[in-house]
Amino acid sequence: MNIKCSICGKEDSLFRANHRDLGAIKLCAGCWSKEHSKEKLLPLEDKGSCCR
Helix, strand or coil: CCCCCCCCCCCCCEEEEEECCCEEEEEEHHHHHHHHHCCCEECCCCCCCCCC
């Protein structure tokens, strides 16, 4: 099973993220950067950060 970016569908190195609108998702670096700049990412509950 290939895991893809929840926003663009790329199969790439993915980051775990807690998205304000989509919940817990996986994002590629490009989408993570875009969503982070829009302030759509929230801290992950288990690590206290928004990535990996």
